[in-house]
Amino acid sequence: MAILIVTENYLEFGLESGFSNFSESAMQFLEKQGLESQGPVSKLTFKLFLAVLCSLIGAFLTFPGLRLAQMHLDALNLATEKITQTLLHINFLAPLFMVLLWVKPIAKDYIMNPPLGKESVPLMSEDTFDTVRLWIIILLCALRLAMMRHHLQAYLNLAQKSVDQMKKEAGRISMVDLQKMNIFTPLLFRGLLSFLTWWIAACLFSTSLFGLFYHQYLTVA
Missing domain, CATH: 1.20.5 (Single alpha-helices involved in coiled-coils or other helix-helix interfaces)
Known part of the structure; x- marks a missing residue:
């Protein structure tokens, strides 16, 4: 809910304009049907629904996130080449890169309109920036698929790791x-x-x- 309170000047999701367009379209539809309404749902209800949905998504992703961190560490230990380790680090930080793409002071103020001296020279239009952002997401997804083999190998090694851990603790099992x-x-x-x-x-x-x-x-x- 705290994220949804942040204005579009910092997190540019387009939720405000999207919800306004939805409300106007719904009101026009209801007026054509001869009904008077202030809109299907209020903005607060809309954001509360999104907050609940985000909470469920966060709960469902908690265990996969913990498992991904373990596989990342194991994959780094198995990797012998520097390029592979670098790609694994980029792959792990990929969600952070995607998050920063929607932070307006970073994404648009310093990428689309970088300040050069006293003036800011626009490098690309807003439509081009949206296209570039989409291609970055596709490339990061492709990188994650390419690194999946290393993560799967690290996941398979968890079984042997658990067996070795049990062997170490075999003589230390308490009577209780x-x-x-x-x-x-x-x-x-x-x-x-x-x-x-x-x-x-x-x-x-x-x-x-x-x-x-x-x-x-x-x-x-």
Whole structure:
């Protein structure tokens, strides 16, 4: 919500103009239908909805972000060439580059209109800048795909790393942890898994059977 409060002078998303255009178009449509309205939703409601959506996206990306950081570190340790390490660093910083492309004081004031002495000479038009920004995003996505092999190899090595860690800790397992394991035995998890598998299959079959009966007999005209 704090990001949505920032004005277009700093973060140029186009949300204000986009929402205004949406409201005007909706009001014109409702007027043609003979209805009076101040708009489908208020600006505050619109931003609250975006804030909730962004919160969900952030929650869903928390674990992948942590895993990506681990794979990045492992990939750097596996890489032997400087060019590969440089590309891995650029790949890791790619989201930051994309974020800065929408920061108006950085993107437009210093890239599109760089100050040269007392005057600022425009290097490109706004449409050209949008095109360049789009191509930068495409190139960064292509770089991430190119570096995927290194990340996947680092991810596969996590299994061996976990095994080595378990071997190191094998002699340091406390009696309490050992007792927690003689409690949560594989037989318990096997029973729970068997029950849940049976229950899901039973629910799926019973609801499907009811649906078959409903469509076969109850909806016949």
